[in-house]
Amino acid sequence: MAAEKHDVPPAAVNANLTEREKLEIESSFRNEIVATRHRRLRRGLMFNLIGVLIFLAVWEVLPRIVPGVNIQMFPPPSGVIATLYGMLADGQLAAHAWSSLKRVAAGFVIGSSAGILVGLFTGRLALLQSMSDPVLHGLRSIPAIAFVPLAIVWFGLGETPKIALISWGTFFPVWISTFIGVRDVPKLYVQSALSLGAGPLNVMFRVVLPAAMPFVFAGLRHATAVAFVIVVAAELVGASSGLGYLISFSHLVFRIDMMFVGLLALGVLGFLADAAFAALLQRLFPWYRAERS
Amino acid sequence: MASLIEVEGVSQIFETREGKANWALWQVSLEIEAGEFVCLIGPSGCGKTTLLHLIAGFMKPSEGSVRFAGAPVGEPSPDRGVVFQEYALFGWMTARQNVEFGLRMRGMGRAERREKAREALARVGLERALERYPHELSGGMRQRVAVARALVNEPRVLLMDEPFAAVDAITRTTLQDDLVRLWQQTGVSVVFVTHNVDEAAFLAQRVVVMRPHPGSIKRSMNIDLPYPRQRSSAEFAQLYAHLGEALGE
Ligand SMILES: Nc1ncnc2c1ncn2[C@@H]1O[C@H](COP(=O)(O)OP(=O)(O)O)[C@@H](O)[C@H]1O
Numbered sequence A: 001m002a003a004e005k006h007d008v009p010p011a012a013v014n015a016n017l018t019e020r021e022k023l024e025i026e027s028s029f030r031n032e033i034v035a036t037r038h039r040r041l042r043r044g045l046m047f048n049l050i051g052v053l054i055f056l057a058v059w060e061v062l063p064r065i066v067p068g069v070n071i072q073m074f075p076p077p078s079g080v081i082a083t084l085y086g087m088l089a090d091g092q093l094a095a096h097a098w099s100s101l102k103r104v105a106a107g108f109v110i111g112s113s114a115g116i117l118v119g120l121f122t123g124r125l126a127l128l129q130s131m132s133d134p135v136l137h138g139l140r141s142i143p144a145i146a147f148v149p150l151a152i153v154w155f156g157l158g159e160t161p162k163i164a165l166i167s168w169g170t171f172f173p174v175w176i177s178t179f180i181g182v183r184d185v186p187k188l189y190v191q192s193a194l195s196l197g198a199g200p201l202n203v204m205f206r207v208v209l210p211a212a213m214p215f216v217f218a219g220l221r222h223a224t225a226v227a228f229v230i231v232v233a234a235e236l237v238g239a240s241s242g243l244g245y246l247i248s249f250s251h252l253v254f255r256i257d258m259m260f261v262g263l264l265a266l267g268v269l270g271f272l273a274d275a276a277f278a279a280l281l282q283r284l285f286p287w288y289r290a291e292r293s
Numbered sequence B: 001m002a003s004l005i006e007v008e009g010v011s012q013i014f015e016t017r018e019g020k021a022n023w024a025l026w027q028v029s030l031e032i033e034a035g036e037f038v039c040l041i042g043p044s045g046c047g048k049t050t051l052l053h054l055i056a057g058f059m060k061p062s063e064g065s066v067r068f069a070g071a072p073v074g075e076p077s078p079d080r081g082v083v084f085q086e087y088a089l090f091g092w093m094t095a096r097q098n099v100e101f102g103l104r105m106r107g108m109g110r111a112e113r114r115e116k117a118r119e120a121l122a123r124v125g126l127e128r129a130l131e132r133y134p135h136e137l138s139g140g141m142r143q144r145v146a147v148a149r150a151l152v153n154e155p156r157v158l159l160m161d162e163p164f165a166a167v168d169a170i171t172r173t174t175l176q177d178d179l180v181r182l183w184q185q186t187g188v189s190v191v192f193v194t195h196n197v198d199e200a201a202f203l204a205q206r207v208v209v210m211r212p213h214p215g216s217i218k219r220s221m222n223i224d225l226p227y228p229r230q231r232s233s234a235e236f237a238q239l240y241a242h243l244g245e246a247l248g249e
């Protein structure tokens, strides 16, 4: 609608446009496009905000009007915000978030590196694929959080079991999507590379991996979500820091408001991690969608 | 002296989806000289791509032998440059990086590589598109990059599989003009697959007509019209009719 609003006469009507008039039309056309884009963006953001406000309002009202609900059990935003502020001010929240983030980052790096390597080799070598398929798919079918007790038995209560669990859990989605990306790399790319003199390793790391990168990235994105699930599960039992610990501790001391702060922090971190991935995907692989469209 | 490319009694069998045998090529023999421009022409499915891939070394023939420069064809090699029909440029590399790829595989230093890639792209008229990605180029420009990418390795033969089939007719004729010029400048052999009679008549010194079921060579015709050929000339019209007949009979 907005795009149709600029009432510039079509060039054909006036064949004697001077160069200057042409430039003027072009510049006003460009300005119009930019203005429209900004308007859309602003409108989008405004509605985002309205959605959040409605959510908060409902949350604020609900515990007060629904009969039988105790404000202690279901604290409204006004109750949570004071706690949030206190925990931000004394650095408690940041400390817990930081512990969790460190674990997530370490496990994510280990697990996804392994996933990429294994996916690359199983995707390229049929023999390796056949050998590894039953075992990997079997292990993948076990929910990673089922390994929490085992990790504690094996690695104790320190950082190791948590990082090991996250590595384990992030490995699988990254492996699967790398494998699919590698397997489906157009044959033409590989043939081109070979006829340009590339050896097997160069084909693998300079052609197949970059061609599969958008898939790998989708796996990495999925893996971040998995990593947050596992870190919380691992911290609920046998931890003395982290957002999972914070939630479990709030339970023990019956501070539901603190529990809400922990949940809120998890939501924000997960959301930011995912948004960062989405933005990176656009930035790093502009060729990907353009090529396939 | 032996020919540059010697295809002797080559047959290629594939499995159909129903699990039956399909002879993509049957008893094909063909010799191509150094510096020669040969077009392979024939309807879809007559084994043109298969023959080209055998020469490139992407697969081994079920029967017979393919020799290049006196030795059996082994792995693919930059000596035998390939230009595909579809866009086989690496989408994550700029035009320049695509052209540099082969040189890099050879271990050439960065500065020399850049210079050579720049020259190669200039030869196909793309000196201004060095840093553009394939998705930012038109179909014709992409195929120019693909030609530059193969030529920069100084191959002895250029194997081209319907390289201009996907571009519009006007662009196609300029690409054909440029290919003839590059061929004359470099002295490279060209094996050019097409199913377009006009294209074969415009480009080739020799046209090899193929037929399907099973894929085989129907006849081979020498064309002694001088270059550059004039599409509007009477000789060209005659040649076109002649080739069309050979293909249709
Ligand atoms: N990789 C393959 N697997 C099975 N059949 C194939 C394969 N490649 C080609 N063919 C078959 O071989 C025949 C010749 O194919 P091709 O060489 O691509 O023909 P053209 O390039 O002349 O169209 C066709 O019948 C095709 O279906």
Ligand SMILES: [Mg+2]
Binding pocket: B048, B049, B050, B161
């Ligand atoms: Mg073909």
